[in-house]
Amino acid sequence: MAVAPILSDDAAGAEALAVFDDIRAKRQTDYVNNFWRALAADPALLKATWDRLQVVMGPGSLDPLVKEMIYIAVSVTNGCSYCIHSHTAAAKAKGMTAAQHGELMAVIAMASQTNALATALQVPVDSRFLAEEERG
Amino acid sequence: MAVAPILSDDAAGAEALAVFDDIRAKRQTDYVNNFWRALAADPALLKATWDRLQVVMGPGSLDPLVKEMIYIAVSVTNGCSYCIHSHTAAAKAKGMTAAQHGELMAVIAMASQTNALATALQVPVDSRFLAEEERG
Amino acid sequence: MAVAPILSDDAAGAEALAVFDDIRAKRQTDYVNNFWRALAADPALLKATWDRLQVVMGPGSLDPLVKEMIYIAVSVTNGCSYCIHSHTAAAKAKGMTAAQHGELMAVIAMASQTNALATALQVPVDSRFLAEEERG
Amino acid sequence: MAVAPILSDDAAGAEALAVFDDIRAKRQTDYVNNFWRALAADPALLKATWDRLQVVMGPGSLDPLVKEMIYIAVSVTNGCSYCIHSHTAAAKAKGMTAAQHGELMAVIAMASQTNALATALQVPVDSRFLAEEERG
Amino acid sequence: MAVAPILSDDAAGAEALAVFDDIRAKRQTDYVNNFWRALAADPALLKATWDRLQVVMGPGSLDPLVKEMIYIAVSVTNGCSYCIHSHTAAAKAKGMTAAQHGELMAVIAMASQTNALATALQVPVDSRFLAEEERG
Amino acid sequence: MAVAPILSDDAAGAEALAVFDDIRAKRQTDYVNNFWRALAADPALLKATWDRLQVVMGPGSLDPLVKEMIYIAVSVTNGCSYCIHSHTAAAKAKGMTAAQHGELMAVIAMASQTNALATALQVPVDSRFLAEEERG
Structure with missing residues (x-):
């Protein structure tokens, strides 16, 4: 009944996991914060949001x-x-x-x-x- | 019935006019924009807002x-x-x-x-x- | 294509007109302002909004x-x-x-x-x- | 000092309780959620809100x-x-x-x-x- | 001094014009509304916004x-x-x-x-x- | 990493403490609520906010x-x-x-x-x- 689950790596699907891995690589950390784990229920939305964030907040x-x-x-x-x-x-x-x-x-x-x-x-x-x- | 009049220099009271003059001096312009002229109906509010803005937006x-x-x-x-x-x-x-x-x-x-x-x-x-x- | 028409008395249906008349009676004026005329496209919404407003803003x-x-x-x-x-x-x-x-x-x-x-x-x-x- | 108490059935007055009962009947559940219990401090506001919700969210x-x-x-x-x-x-x-x-x-x-x-x-x-x- | 110019086809650069053409093609109309023409001052932002809108509002x-x-x-x-x-x-x-x-x-x-x-x-x-x- | 610490009297600097004392004196209470203690990290902002509040909410x-x-x-x-x-x-x-x-x-x-x-x-x-x- 919660609005959205906070998906662990195990619970995330392959597409979401690939984004988690990209987050870890780009940020040089093991930690993926809750925002991305909550978005992982919709991998396409997760990926589009993360990709756009990189562009906007980049150099x-x-x-x-x-x-x-x-x-x-x-x-x-x-x-x-x-x-x-x-x-x-x-x-x-x-x-x-x-x-x-x-x-x-x-x-x-x-x-x-x-x-x-x-x-x-x-x-x-x-x-x-x-x-x-x-x-x- | 308008929400607030946009006061000209002539219509503004002495206290408001002093703020207008300070705006002109600090900004090195003759122009006082509508925001300050609308606030001039309440000279105390005008002065407090302008004084604070100088501090916040200053060096x-x-x-x-x-x-x-x-x-x-x-x-x-x-x-x-x-x-x-x-x-x-x-x-x-x-x-x-x-x-x-x-x-x-x-x-x-x-x-x-x-x-x-x-x-x-x-x-x-x-x-x-x-x-x-x-x-x- | 406008978001909502501003209905005149002639254009308003009977149900909306009854609300207009009630507004005129309660406010003791001939004037019905645009908000109510825009709502008149949906007479039930118009009536519910006006009736509730009377209760809330009343004594x-x-x-x-x-x-x-x-x-x-x-x-x-x-x-x-x-x-x-x-x-x-x-x-x-x-x-x-x-x-x-x-x-x-x-x-x-x-x-x-x-x-x-x-x-x-x-x-x-x-x-x-x-x-x-x-x-x- | 809390903003509003969450009223139990026992603490609610007769007018609020009647609304609680209507909520239970219309929703076919025993559960009345906190929103309505918080509104119960003002039974007239509770009733007006619940009644309007039924109309708006109904067929x-x-x-x-x-x-x-x-x-x-x-x-x-x-x-x-x-x-x-x-x-x-x-x-x-x-x-x-x-x-x-x-x-x-x-x-x-x-x-x-x-x-x-x-x-x-x-x-x-x-x-x-x-x-x-x-x-x- | 206006916040943003509303760029005509002639004033828009090649990258923005390509988006205008895509808007016309996808919407099967000659008309490109002001929102896109205002965004055209930043062609990359224009393109990213239009591309994402197509995905989100699509089937x-x-x-x-x-x-x-x-x-x-x-x-x-x-x-x-x-x-x-x-x-x-x-x-x-x-x-x-x-x-x-x-x-x-x-x-x-x-x-x-x-x-x-x-x-x-x-x-x-x-x-x-x-x-x-x-x-x- | 918290957004702002809630400063105790001991942790607050002299300038902030003076505002805390003024709050206690004006409100005739020993209690200084968290809002002011959070602002105390920036004593000038704390003082400006408290001083202005007194004027605005005063007689x-x-x-x-x-x-x-x-x-x-x-x-x-x-x-x-x-x-x-x-x-x-x-x-x-x-x-x-x-x-x-x-x-x-x-x-x-x-x-x-x-x-x-x-x-x-x-x-x-x-x-x-x-x-x-x-x-x-």
């Missing part, structure tokens, strides 16, 4: 730690307890300092309150923010 | 552009149209490139979908993410 | 203006532009002063930011808030 | 399992842990297969990410989606 | 119309105006009747209110909903 | 209990479990009766459902709600 024009902090900001606003835990851990593993964590909290709190104020007052967007609506 | 351990991107991530997740417009403009003014904007979009989208999956499956937080619950 | 232990302010708080947090407009108008019609509106904004903004902080830090609920979990 | 033009899946989609997006658990259980009881559950997850995840993208980019609604704004 | 164990209704439920709860418009249009194109639309509205409204109640009362999940927490 | 034109109920409404809609617990406790301490709590629940539930309906149907704001868009 690019944004620093990996910055990406984790953006991930945390979204997860906090969505109220996803699991994701806040896992990505805060990931950010710390990537070097987030206590000072940076504090500033991240402060920015999230600030945005949350001005979001509420702008919405509550139904402030119209300034024309200069709308300008140059290019239609190629 | 610290996170890059100013990174702070803007975190602000955008929260604003998108809260669906605040005004804030998305104003902070995307601010991020571009601080040098956000098209490639960085694209990656920001991709991370927000990725987090949104894994947030939904972790919540939908009610994945229990791994004990290793909960460990060391220090009580000083 | 009780909370002041009618307080109920409107609670309604606004929920609508702001959900980002419902229509509802923010209509219930702010209703609150003003029930006597909400500019000072009260300002304080309402400030409380909503404060709650939004501490909600974000408590969630971001995943603060465990104090045992004293959980005590007396009565099972009658 | 109509949508399949009962489809209604449960829509209910889950809303509950996930609102982050309501209780509701996700109870309605996933209800969906399984109504025959939701593992494959259907997986597809439900995938659609929710997909919508979550495109919602975020459309909001982040503030995409203007195509005129063809707005056309035929009928005013009866 | 499976859930009816295509059911998938659209689930999509609408998520979009409404997230308050994504663009997505509500586009997916309501898609659902109508796939045969959603007025009666089905009305029931969809009613289920979304019902879930929204019981989500709020379960959260407001912090109802603990019944042990029977948590049982069988399988760990493979 | 004004809205009754203190009304402010707590508005706070609860926001917290429920944001799904902040910690805040729902702490502010429901605060509201009870300020005299919220069972009847008032029931009505608060009912208004929150009502707003949640009409928010969903207005959003789902994308109801256009009535011109009379938009009128008098004053520009000082």
